[in-house]
Amino acid sequence: MTRVAVIGVGAMGRNHVRVYSEMSDVELVGVADADGKAAEAMSRRFGGQAYSDYRRLLDEQPIDAVTIAVPxxxxxxxxxDVIARGLPVLIEKPIAATVPEGQAIIAAAERAGVVLMIGHIERFNPAVIALKDHLAQGELGRVFQIDAHRQGPFPARVKDVGVVVDLAVHDLDVMRYVSGSEIVRVYAETGQRVHSTREDLVTGLVRLRDGSIGTLTINWLTPTKIRELYVTGERGMFRVDYLTQDLYFFENATVSGSEWQTLQVLRGVSEGRMIRHVVAKKEPLRAEQEAFLAAVRGEAPVTVTGLDGLKALALAQAVVTSGLEHRPIVLED
Ligand SMILES: NC(=O)c1ccc[n+]([C@@H]2O[C@H](COP(=O)([O-])OP(=O)(O)OC[C@H]3O[C@@H](n4cnc5c(N)ncnc54)[C@H](O)[C@@H]3O)[C@@H](O)[C@H]2O)c1
Structure with a gap:
């Protein structure tokens, strides 16, 4: 039995509580929230002791691993406070609100020698994992472009960060993850239409070290939820629908054939078959928590490291800066 605790049981934290409670080899020993009533409601429903002060939870319960899902x-x-007690920690994305804060978390975890994982949940979406596998097999040949769409209505709860740090951070991480390449330059135009203090609209451009380019179309202003990724390359285009966990491949008929090796010259593009890959569906948060607990038990390395979280955050901050200053930003290694 691995004994877990969840700190912060708002929109995301309550999902952590529910999913832990569904695992047979996990005991939920406590939940904490500054809103004591929210903690009690979770505890009544899913078990574990409720606390309004998370430090008391950390001091009073026997704990093996902690999820942090506070703002x-x-x-x-x-x-x-969690790391100071030597406890492994899964921190919701983004790692922190600023790069220095993210660096401080990584330094503290390294000093204490505890497992630190960042909850970049999209990496655990089965369609994204399948996409990465197909790309790694070379099925697309050279990748030319990655386009991310993440649009939807305004969530009144997010007050402390804008849409770039809250949402674009997912896509910046996914771009790094599926391409295996770093983003080296970003340029963005941002807007603020509903949020009182931060941007809620971004159209961004990115360039990756491998020569591919990408776009970010992300906002809190579209009255329907869109979560899609398009990856275009020599042999066609993949499309991921994060919401349905579907992966489609649109073949470039001009280069269809049985061999997947990289082409010397792309001779053209024409419409070919459309293939819907079979993807076994799974709740991404379940896969994320399983990966975290495997790292806690020493069975596997950490899948999304503090450094991954920091890179995604640094990219998001660069996008914000670019939007404010209307200039491209070159990322340092
Ligand atoms: N992975 C995802 O897809 C995803 C989705 C939503 C949110 N998140 C992340 O989860 C985190 C929380 O977001 P949310 O939408 O659940 O916010 P939320 O406001 O709904 O919930 C936050 C909860 O934390 C509690 N809280 C605040 N300060 C606290 C403290 N010091 N100690 C204990 N409890 C405290 C609040 O009372 C609230 O219940 C954010 O970092 C956000 O980026 C991730």
Whole structure:
């Protein structure tokens, strides 16, 4: 039995509680939320002791691993208290609100020698995993372009960060993850239409070290939820629908054939077959928690490291800066 605790049981934290409670080899020993009533409601429904002060939870319960799902601006303060007690921690994305705060979390975890994982949940979407596998097999040949669409209505709860740090951070991480290449330059135009203090609209351009380019179409202003990724390359285009966990391949008929090796010259593009790959569906948060607990038990390395979280956050901050200053930003290694 691995004994877990969840700190922060708002929109995301309550999912952590539910999914842990569904695991047969996990015991939910406690939940904490500054809103004591929210913690009690979770405890009544899923078990574990309820606390309004998470420090008391950490001090009073026997705990093997902790999820932190408090607002992004509070990640550092809570993470420091968890890490100071030598406990492995899964921190919701983004790692923190600022790069120095993210660095402080990583440094604290390294000093204490504890497992630190960041909850970049899209990496655990089965369609994204399948896409990465197909790309790794060379099925697309050279990748030319990655286009991310993440649009939807405004979530009144997010006050401390704008849409770039809250949402674009997912896509920046996924671009790094599926391509295996780093983003070296970003340029963005941003807008603020509903949010009181931050951007809620971004159209961004990225360039990756492998020569491919990408776009970000992300907002909190579209009255329907869109979560899609398009990856275009020599042999066609993949399309991921994160919401349905579907992966489609649109073949470039001009280069169809049985051999997957990279072409010397792309001779053209024409419409070919459309293939819907069979993807076994799974709740991404379940896969994320299983990966975290495997790392906690020493059975597997950490899949999304603090450094991954920091890189995604640094990219998101560069996108924000670009939007404010209307200039491209070159990323340092
Ligand atoms: N992975 C995802 O797809 C995803 C989705 C939503 C949110 N998130 C992340 O999860 C985190 C929380 O977001 P949310 O939407 O659940 O926010 P939320 O406001 O719905 O919930 C946050 C909860 O934390 C509690 N809280 C605040 N400060 C606290 C403290 N110091 N100690 C204990 N409890 C405290 C609040 O009372 C609230 O219940 C954010 O970092 C966000 O980026 C991730």
């Amino acid at each position: 992004t601006g509070d990640h550092l303060a809570v993470a420091e």
